[in-house]
Amino acid sequence: MADTNKTKSHKWEMVIDLDRCTGCEACVVACHAENNIRISGEDEASEGRAINWIRIERYWEGEYPNVQTRFMPVLCQHCDDAPCEPVCPVYASYHTPEGLNAQVYNRCIGVRYCGNNCPYTARQFNWFDPHWDPPLEEQLNPDVTVRQNGIMEKCTFCVQRIRAGKEQAEKEGRPVRDGDIIPACVQTCPTSALVFGDRHDPESRVSQLARQDRAFHLLESQGTHPAITYLKRIA
Amino acid sequence: MSSINRDLLAPLQSATPAYFLLLIVLGAIVALGAGAWYYQVDTGIGQTNLHPPIFWGVYIASFIFWVGASHSGTFISGVLRLSKAEWRRPVTRIAELMTFISLMIATLFVFFHLGRVWRWYYLMPYPNQRELWPNFRSPLMWDAIAVFTYATASTIYLYLPLIPDFALLRERIGGWRKPLYRVLSLGWTGTQNQWQVLETALRIITPLIVMVMVSVHSIVGWDFGVSLVPAWHSTIFAPYFVVGAVHSGVGLVAIGLYVLRKIYRLERYIESEHFDKIGKLLVVTTLVLAYLYFAELLTIWYAKSPDHMWVVDALLIGPFAVPFWFMAICIYFIPLATLTNPAFRRWPLGVMLVGVFINIGMYIERVLILVPPLTYPRLPFNWGSYFPSWVEMTIIVGSLALAVLLYALAVKFVPVISIWEEKEGLVHGTRHGT
Numbered sequence: 001m002a003d004t005n006k007t008k009s010h011k012w013e014m015v016i017d018l019d020r021c022t023g024c025e026a027c028v029v030a031c032h033a034e035n036n037i038r039i040s041g042e043d044e045a046s047e048g049r050a051i052n053w054i055r056i057e058r059y060w061e062g063e064y065p066n067v068q069t070r071f072m073p074v075l076c077q078h079c080d081d082a083p084c085e086p087v088c089p090v091y092a093s094y095h096t097p098e099g100l101n102a103q104v105y106n107r108c109i110g111v112r113y114c115g116n117n118c119p120y121t122a123r124q125f126n127w128f129d130p131h132w133d134p135p136l137e138e139q140l141n142p143d144v145t146v147r148q149n150g151i152m153e154k155c156t157f158c159v160q161r162i163r164a165g166k167e168q169a170e171k172e173g174r175p176v177r178d179g180d181i182i183p184a185c186v187q188t189c190p191t192s193a194l195v196f197g198d199r200h201d202p203e204s205r206v207s208q209l210a211r212q213d214r215a216f217h218l219l220e221s222q223g224t225h226p227a228i229t230y231l232k233r234i235a
Numbered sequence: 236m237s238s239i240n241r242d243l244l245a246p247l248q249s250a251t252p253a254y255f256l257l258l259i260v261l262g263a264i265v266a267l268g269a270g271a272w273y274y275q276v277d278t279g280i281g282q283t284n285l286h287p288p289i290f291w292g293v294y295i296a297s298f299i300f301w302v303g304a305s306h307s308g309t310f311i312s313g314v315l316r317l318s319k320a321e322w323r324r325p326v327t328r329i330a331e332l333m334t335f336i337s338l339m340i341a342t343l344f345v346f347f348h349l350g351r352v353w354r355w356y357y358l359m360p361y362p363n364q365r366e367l368w369p370n371f372r373s374p375l376m377w378d379a380i381a382v383f384t385y386a387t388a389s390t391i392y393l394y395l396p397l398i399p400d401f402a403l404l405r406e407r408i409g410g411w412r413k414p415l416y417r418v419l420s421l422g423w424t425g426t427q428n429q430w431q432v433l434e435t436a437l438r439i440i441t442p443l444i445v446m447v448m449v450s451v452h453s454i455v456g457w458d459f460g461v462s463l464v465p466a467w468h469s470t471i472f473a474p475y476f477v478v479g480a481v482h483s484g485v486g487l488v489a490i491g492l493y494v495l496r497k498i499y500r501l502e503r504y505i506e507s508e509h510f511d512k513i514g515k516l517l518v519v520t521t522l523v524l525a526y527l528y529f530a531e532l533l534t535i536w537y538a539k540s541p542d543h544m545w546v547v548d549a550l551l552i553g554p555f556a557v558p559f560w561f562m563a564i565c566i567y568f569i570p571l572a573t574l575t576n577p578a579f580r581r582w583p584l585g586v587m588l589v590g591v592f593i594n595i596g597m598y599i600e601r602v603l604i605l606v607p608p609l610t611y612p613r614l615p616f617n618w619g620s621y622f623p624s625w626v627e628m629t630i631i632v633g634s635l636a637l638a639v640l641l642y643a644l645a646v647k648f649v650p651v652i653s654i655w656e657e658k659e660g661l662v663h664g665t666r667h668g669t
Contacts, residue, residue, distance in 0.1 A: 047284075047286055048286035048287060049281065049287075055616075057614065057616035058616065059616065083462075083463050086372045087374060088370055089358055089369055089370050089373040089375040089376045090357045090358065091367065091368075091370045107357065109349055109350060109351045109352075109357050109358070110280065110350015110351045111348070111350070112285075112290035112291060113290075113373070113374075113375055115287060115290035116288075116290050116462060116609060117462045119463055119612065119614075120614060121288045121612050123287070125285075125290065125350065126279075126350075127280055127285075127286070129279060148351075149281075149350075149351075150280055150349075150350030150352075218614075219613055
């Protein structure tokens with residue numbers, strides 16, 4: 001018992017600095033490449049069925065000609081009290097001990113209640129079997145399951161990278177260091193608007209940023225306790 | 236006595252060419268629906284027009300509608316049996332058959348809806364290597380249990396009063412049906428003891444089934460009420476769903492009574508008085524439903540909480556205004572304008588037509604409960620729109636045809652009016668018009 005307790009538990013969280021986001025959507029592309037997200041064509045996209053685990057929401061402020069665009073990256077908020085979890089009749093949506101909101105693809109039967117109950121519309125559904133035009137199927141990530149027709153999927157915080165980072169640390173006999181584990185979107189963000197890390201480590205970058213005065217949570221009034229902290233735009 | 240036997244057994248003893256033609260036409264429509272479903276399962280649930288944020292569409296609306304339609308039998312038959320209303324006698328069987336068939340159709344829609352229908356058995360608590368259970372915290376599990384309970388109970392409730400009739404049929408009807416009737420009549424010979432047991436059983440199950448009926452549509456309502464979706468998250472949903480179900484269910488009974496009376500010349504049994512009583516019931520359900528609707532809209536409108544107001548605005552003056560006001564005309568204005576007139580209530584065709592309007596309106600109502608709240612999630616970037624695809628519509632029409640087909644077949648297997656209860660009414664001497 002004592003031995004296992006030595007390994008400190010993690011709580012994976014993200015900070016998104018809206019002041020730094022330029023809306024370039026590099027995170028969206030990185031996420032597609034990393035997580036074997038199906039390529040939706042023009043038709044599927046126009047039907048509102050393009051799957052993105054992270055999306056840049058655009059909002060306009062002001063009246064023409066003084067219009068300003070506001071960008072807000074939105075992904076699964078990995079809520080501590082996730083509304084998608086209790087409603088799933090088969091436990092396909094569940095909470096990992098490290099605070100991840102996980103989706104068990106094998107278990108999902110596609111009732112889609114979780115999709116309705118997510119206030120962030122973060123959940124995406126596979127309406128058909130996925131398809132990659134050659135040679136795109138050659139670039140599929142071997143560490144990530146390809147999801148079949150009829151199941152829900154969503155951001156996993158790149159759980160395969162979290163696992164790899166932890167295994168590497170264990171192999172080297174050291175604790176996971178801040179910055180060891182970086183999801184694809186965070187790695188790609190050119191302005192470092194996205195920061196990922198362990199909130200149980202008070203010195204991690206994500207913990208320091210999340211303590212700022214600018215911090216807020218999306219739809220905080222819903223009481224979902226998201227693991228993603230946004231930093232308010234001041235400029 | 237003998238005229239009751241003759242009149243009520245007649246539908247079972249012969250069939251016209253028109254009847255077979257009806258079966259063929261209905262069968263063809265059912266086959267189309269089945270084909271559409273096969274296509275959907277084969278290619279993907281994307282054959283519906285669903286897309287985020289609208290994950291539930293007309294399949295779930297149809298599920299609610301058919302569970303609602305199943306309240307016809309239980310409400311009419313259960314409540315009237317409880318209150319010992321004599322006029323129930325020719326109505327109960329027609330209504331109970333509707334309950335039984337509507338529930339079967341409702342269950343089908345659960346399967347139409349599933350993304351991976353071939354894994355439906357994950358919903359069952361079966362022993363498995365991984366020791367996985369279904370999640371009993373999910374309203375959908377409550378729903379599955381409620382509908383299963385209701386289906387079991389209403390089958391028993393349909394079957395019990397059928398036993399004496401099956402015994403009669405065993406004596407009167409030969410051919411391939413005779414051995415079936417022999418088994419189904421459970422050795423009924425009509426002894427004093429058997430009658431007492433049957434009456435006790437009915438006395439026990441009738442209040443139980445009325446309670447199950449209230450619970451089942453409450454739980455369907457809670458599928459929505461307990462969610463976070465704006466304009467679903469409301470305490471009014473459970474009572475509202477129950478009353479709405481009774482509203483459409485009683486309307487359906489009016490249609491059934493009219494059609495069967497017309498085809499099988501049952502005017503001596505189903506009289507204008509019955510339509511009068513049904514009409515009065517419909518006025519009550521109309522008023523209660525309108526009251527609940529008003530209460531819900533008023534509280535949302537007065538509070539003006541934006542995420543709820545988006546939905547209400549869309550219904551009253553926005554993109555959903557046309558179906559909304561059409562629905563209001565069908566389920567509120569038409570019943571109130573017609574059925575409050577005593578002379579109109581005694582006009583069977585009129586009451587039947589009001590039943591048709593109510594059911595069209597209530598179907599639209601089920602869609603409007605579902606779609607507009609899903610269309611306007613709290614982050615406006617994700618707002619959507621939805622209209623059913625041809626696959627969805629084919630499946631819906633196919634299942635309606637299946638319901639009518641099952642009813643048409645049932646009419647040839649069980650008497651649509653409970654023969655022994657008619658006779659009992661004669662003995663009681665309280666039935667009007669005989």
